[in-house]
Structure formats: structure tokens, C-alpha cells
Amino acid sequence: MRLLYHPGGKLMRLACFMSGSGTNVRRIIERQLKLGKNSPFEVALIFTDNKSSNAEKIASEYGIPFFCNDIREFYKRRNAKRSDLSVRREYDAETRNIMEKKGIDAVALCGYMSIVTHEICNNFLTLNVHPADLRRKDKAGKRLYAGLMGEQCIRAAMLNHDPEVRSTVHITTTELDGGPIIFVSQPVKLDLSLCENDSSLDLASEKYIETLKEKGDWVIYPEAVEMLARGRIGIEGEAILIDGIKYENGYCSSEEKAALRKAMREQRRGMGEAEIRGKSAIITGKLLTLPEFQDAKAIMFYSAMPREVQTKQAIREAQGIGKSILLPVTEEGEIRACCFTGFDNMKKGEHGILEPLESTDENNAKNSVQQDKQNSEGKDIDLVVVPGLAFDENGARLGFGLGCYDAFLNSLGSNSNCKGSNCKRIGLSFESQIVERIPREEWDVPMDIIITEKRVIRARKGQESDNS
Known part of the structure; x- marks a missing residue:
């Protein structure tokens, strides 16, 4: 087993990457503040690729260093198309330099709308939270909801007649929404009768994505960051180990508790x-x-x-x-x-x-x-x-x-x-x-x-x- 992060007696310095409202960034900062002197991590940098995001506002509110490198302007200065990955790698190389100067240990992608290249995920332990159950796979064995965003995940799940949706925290790799799964949230039940037409499906998707944030993202993402910073999460192949216990397809406390309840009822x-x-x-x-x-x-x-x-x-x-x-x-x-x-x-x-x-x-x-x-x-x-x-x-x-x-x-x-x-x-x-x-x-x-x-x-x- 290899620990994902060794505390070494110091705080884990975390960089939060965001592109929009930053609700996940806020929840991670709130976890740090709630833990106070017992927090094993600190949000040491808020980075954004979008000058119109809430990043500067959040950074100012909490007194955290902030850096913006607007990706649209970056591509524009180079007269390049967004599909040009060589420019994307150049962008991430600049970001990498900034983070190295700040002494960053790990990265949390928090509604970050840009693909990260090897310049980031090969040099910093990088986490992401995805609004779908990434354990679900198609007939070819590929992750069914990889590459979808926000309400798209809810819509796809309902059209697939999934009875529930979950959030997933995973390690970020160069594969889109790939990497080992760390945490899976408790489920949010779906009313599949709302799939009858596009209008009701759109409204349901808007409703359920907000519920999933509250019961999924905002619960498991701060918890995963804290456990990581305490040196409690290890990896062995694609399996995750938490406190030495192996989970082949990510850890889900609600499922583990349900199984334990069933076993203990039988025992009694x-x-x-x-x-x-x-x-x-x-x-x-x-x-x-x-x-x-x-x-x-x-x-x-x-x-x-x-x-x-x-x-x-x-x-x-x-x-x-x-x-x-x-x-x-x-x-x-x-x-x-x-x-x-x-x-x-x-x-x-x-x-x-x-x-x-x-x-x-x-x-x-x-x-x-x-x-x-x-x-x-x-x-x-x-x-x-x-x-x-x-x-x-x-x-x-x-x-x-x-x-x-x-x-x-x-x-x-x-x-x-x-x-x-x-x-x-x-x-x-x-x-x-x-x-x-x-x-x-x-x-x-x-x-x-x-x-x-x-x-x-x-x-x-x-x-x-x-x-x-």
C-alpha cells in the first residue's frame, strides 16, 4: 500500500481550482475553519481560469491568496483554438510554477471547467468531485457518466432509469473523469415519472443537482480532503485503502453502514x-x-x-x-x-x-x-x-x-x-x-x-x- 499523502508533521497545503460560484471551495474552507487548530490542512491558494468567477470574492472573504489566469484570454493571446492541447499544457505549466512557489501539496478541483494535463495531475495529488456515480459502467466497461457535467449527469441518469444518483470523489488523471474512486456519497432518490417530457426532465435535473450538491458533494469532498491530509488514505492498484481497510471501488459509508446493520440484526x-x-x-x-x-x-x-x-x-x-x-x-x-x-x-x-x-x-x-x-x-x-x-x-x-x-x-x-x-x-x-x-x-x-x-x-x- 502507498499512502496518497504523508503528513510529516505539517499542514497539507491545498490549492482549490474553480471556474464558477465556488460552493465546493466554500465547503472545504468551512471544514478547515470548523476544525480550527486541529485542521490537518489549509487552503493556501484559490486559483481560477475565469476572471468572472467568484474566486477573488471568496479569497478576499477568507483572506486566502488568489490567482487568476483567464484561459480564454490565454488562448486569445496565442491566437489558438481551445482544442489545441499544446497550449493547454503551456497554460498548466505556468500554473504549476505558481503552485510550486506557494509550496502546494495537493489540488482540489471545485467546479473547474478546464481539463487538467499531466503538468498538474502528475506533479500534484489532484482530486475532483463528480455529480454522478462513477462506479456505473457501460457494456464496454467504461464509466457511464464520465465527461458529463452538472445537470447533464442527472438527466442521463434519469433517462437510463437509474433509481438514484450519487456524487463521487476520485483521483484526477489525464483520463477525463478517470482515476481511482475514493468516496461515493449517500444516494439521492430520483422520481423517474418526471422523465415524461423534456420540460419536466429539465426542471427535475435542476432540482436534483442542487440536492446532490447538498447531500453529496458538500459532505464527501471536505471529508475526503481532511482524511487525505491526515494520511488515512492509501492506494493499491485501483483499490483505495482507508485506515488500512481495502475498498475495491471506492468507500461509501452509507452502503457500509447498511451492510453492517443487516449483519448485526442477523447476529442479534x-x-x-x-x-x-x-x-x-x-x-x-x-x-x-x-x-x-x-x-x-x-x-x-x-x-x-x-x-x-x-x-x-x-x-x-x-x-x-x-x-x-x-x-x-x-x-x-x-x-x-x-x-x-x-x-x-x-x-x-x-x-x-x-x-x-x-x-x-x-x-x-x-x-x-x-x-x-x-x-x-x-x-x-x-x-x-x-x-x-x-x-x-x-x-x-x-x-x-x-x-x-x-x-x-x-x-x-x-x-x-x-x-x-x-x-x-x-x-x-x-x-x-x-x-x-x-x-x-x-x-x-x-x-x-x-x-x-x-x-x-x-x-x-x-x-x-x-x-x-
């Missing part, structure tokens, strides 16, 4: 009631002895489904020693915490999960804890006990794909970027649910501690004990 079906009850009792014992549990005054549990780690005994024990107990109430896909008063005061909620009955009188507000993590006495939720289909030793959690818990935990200000939060997150898991690696999205919230029947994993401290 093999567990009998007695096994679940016995292992849950051991896990409960470990939870009750944790210093974090003993110190907590307000604890949010979950109402366990039959094949999850059971929580009734832990709830009873916690209530018996005077702790405030809260349970999730789900409304329209959003979780809020509600005070638990007893198992007799429960009802089935949205997903068939038991939830506390809420008072309907004027004191209703006193029976719930809103998402600002305050209960009626103004106390913080000190500890949240979270279910999951799978966990890894780094604290990553695989849920059921609804995003409810991640949204709730983020609303508590408890994600890993929020240093001010004291709310601890504990995942309860059977040992068989611990996997080597779970794909992490930007919005996924890691656990601080994971408890199984065999061990306690202090994920964020990298520590583990058998008996704590």
Missing part, C-alpha cells in the same frame, strides 16, 4: 431470551459500579426493545437510590427527554417503544426535560445511556439509521467538539456487537464509555478494564 436474532437476560444483568452490574453513574444525579436511560441490552433493573436501582430518571419520547423523528415516574405510567410511542406518559395539565412542563438539557429543577442531565446495533473501541456507534440519538446528543452540546459539556455518554452493548470499525459521519456523536458483559471500554481515553 441468534440470541435467546435467557442469554439476553443473563448478559444484561452483568452489564447492569458494571454500569452501577461506574464512578460516572454513582456521581450522576440525573440519568437518561432508554426503554429497551427485546433484543437490546435490557435496562429495567438499572432504572429501578437508579431510582431506588434517589437519582432523577429520564426516558426518551420521540415525536416526528425527534427525541426529547421526559421524566420517568414508574413502569405503570408508560405507553407505546412512535416506533413501538415504551415511553413515559406525560401530564396534560398546566404543570406539564415540569415533567419533561427539553433539548437544552435542563430539567424542571434546572439540573443538567449528567449521563445518557444509549442503545446501538454496534460499537467500536473508538466510541463510534451504529444506530438504526434514523439519526434520532445523534441529533439529540448534538442538541445537548455533547459532541466531541464541545469542550464545555459534562454530560457523559455510555453505550450498552453485548460483546458480540463490538466491531473493528464503524464508519463515522461528521454528525455522528461518539460514546465516552461502552459496557459489555466482558469489559468496560473508556473509548475517548483509550483505556479498558475487565472488572470496572
Whole structure:
């Protein structure tokens, strides 16, 4: 395996090439700013081949060096046609010199409408994001949507009766839209009934390309840049390796998560009631002895489904020693915490999960804890006990794909970027649910501690004990 980029203890200096509005450039810069001092890269140059683009505006806004070499004027000065690739190579040679003086390590093509020659892609690691699934091939084995741009990709996909579209990040080579695939985005579903006429197809293409930017380009491109800068992406032939794991046709977190969910559901079906009850009792014992549990005054549990780690005994024990107990109430896909008063005061909620009955009188507000993590006495939720289909030793959690818990935990200000939060997150898991690696999205919230029947994993401290 060969790493695409070796960090070497310094920031990766990135040049963003753009020709138009620069929305992808903005998303990459925003990722850098969000990471702050922890960013492994910096956008060190914004380059444009079009003097009418937004490049200078964006560069000025963020205080980034900017350079424009208008390609139309370049060809005009040489009295050459745009099809003359020798002039194109001369243009790229000038660009290469500029980047070498700036100490550029890598290039991100961000809506760059010109073909890059070997002067760029053979001398700088160059990435591109394409608004189509480049894994799709025609009967001759060639990439079906290579060479198409923007709405053309959507239109072609709909005419091919593809049920969905995706964005693709790939390494740029001299072959148009060629090079190994690094990332593939989650899908955007297409309504193929809109293919009936050109007018509706045009409107659909405009709509879906914007949705694909939001759910595809703007998600996976900044992530790919960050992972590249951290030295996490390698290559072996046409295959990509991320953290040493090989992907023959690019990495797609949504597909990997879907496969893992299916496997973990199958695994859980093999567990009998007695096994679940016995292992849950051991896990409960470990939870009750944790210093974090003993110190907590307000604890949010979950109402366990039959094949999850059971929580009734832990709830009873916690209530018996005077702790405030809260349970999730789900409304329209959003979780809020509600005070638990007893198992007799429960009802089935949205997903068939038991939830506390809420008072309907004027004191209703006193029976719930809103998402600002305050209960009626103004106390913080000190500890949240979270279910999951799978966990890894780094604290990553695989849920059921609804995003409810991640949204709730983020609303508590408890994600890993929020240093001010004291709310601890504990995942309860059977040992068989611990996997080597779970794909992490930007919005996924890691656990601080994971408890199984065999061990306690202090994920964020990298520590583990058998008996704590």
C-alpha cells in the first residue's frame, strides 16, 4: 500500500481550482475553519481560469491568496483554438510554477471547467468531485457518466432509469473523469415519472443537482480532503485503502453502514431470551459500579426493545437510590427527554417503544426535560445511556439509521467538539456487537464509555478494564 499523502508533521497545503460560484471551495474552507487548530490542512491558494468567477470574492472573504489566469484570454493571446492541447499544457505549466512557489501539496478541483494535463495531475495529488456515480459502467466497461457535467449527469441518469444518483470523489488523471474512486456519497432518490417530457426532465435535473450538491458533494469532498491530509488514505492498484481497510471501488459509508446493520440484526436474532437476560444483568452490574453513574444525579436511560441490552433493573436501582430518571419520547423523528415516574405510567410511542406518559395539565412542563438539557429543577442531565446495533473501541456507534440519538446528543452540546459539556455518554452493548470499525459521519456523536458483559471500554481515553 502507498499512502496518497504523508503528513510529516505539517499542514497539507491545498490549492482549490474553480471556474464558477465556488460552493465546493466554500465547503472545504468551512471544514478547515470548523476544525480550527486541529485542521490537518489549509487552503493556501484559490486559483481560477475565469476572471468572472467568484474566486477573488471568496479569497478576499477568507483572506486566502488568489490567482487568476483567464484561459480564454490565454488562448486569445496565442491566437489558438481551445482544442489545441499544446497550449493547454503551456497554460498548466505556468500554473504549476505558481503552485510550486506557494509550496502546494495537493489540488482540489471545485467546479473547474478546464481539463487538467499531466503538468498538474502528475506533479500534484489532484482530486475532483463528480455529480454522478462513477462506479456505473457501460457494456464496454467504461464509466457511464464520465465527461458529463452538472445537470447533464442527472438527466442521463434519469433517462437510463437509474433509481438514484450519487456524487463521487476520485483521483484526477489525464483520463477525463478517470482515476481511482475514493468516496461515493449517500444516494439521492430520483422520481423517474418526471422523465415524461423534456420540460419536466429539465426542471427535475435542476432540482436534483442542487440536492446532490447538498447531500453529496458538500459532505464527501471536505471529508475526503481532511482524511487525505491526515494520511488515512492509501492506494493499491485501483483499490483505495482507508485506515488500512481495502475498498475495491471506492468507500461509501452509507452502503457500509447498511451492510453492517443487516449483519448485526442477523447476529442479534441468534440470541435467546435467557442469554439476553443473563448478559444484561452483568452489564447492569458494571454500569452501577461506574464512578460516572454513582456521581450522576440525573440519568437518561432508554426503554429497551427485546433484543437490546435490557435496562429495567438499572432504572429501578437508579431510582431506588434517589437519582432523577429520564426516558426518551420521540415525536416526528425527534427525541426529547421526559421524566420517568414508574413502569405503570408508560405507553407505546412512535416506533413501538415504551415511553413515559406525560401530564396534560398546566404543570406539564415540569415533567419533561427539553433539548437544552435542563430539567424542571434546572439540573443538567449528567449521563445518557444509549442503545446501538454496534460499537467500536473508538466510541463510534451504529444506530438504526434514523439519526434520532445523534441529533439529540448534538442538541445537548455533547459532541466531541464541545469542550464545555459534562454530560457523559455510555453505550450498552453485548460483546458480540463490538466491531473493528464503524464508519463515522461528521454528525455522528461518539460514546465516552461502552459496557459489555466482558469489559468496560473508556473509548475517548483509550483505556479498558475487565472488572470496572
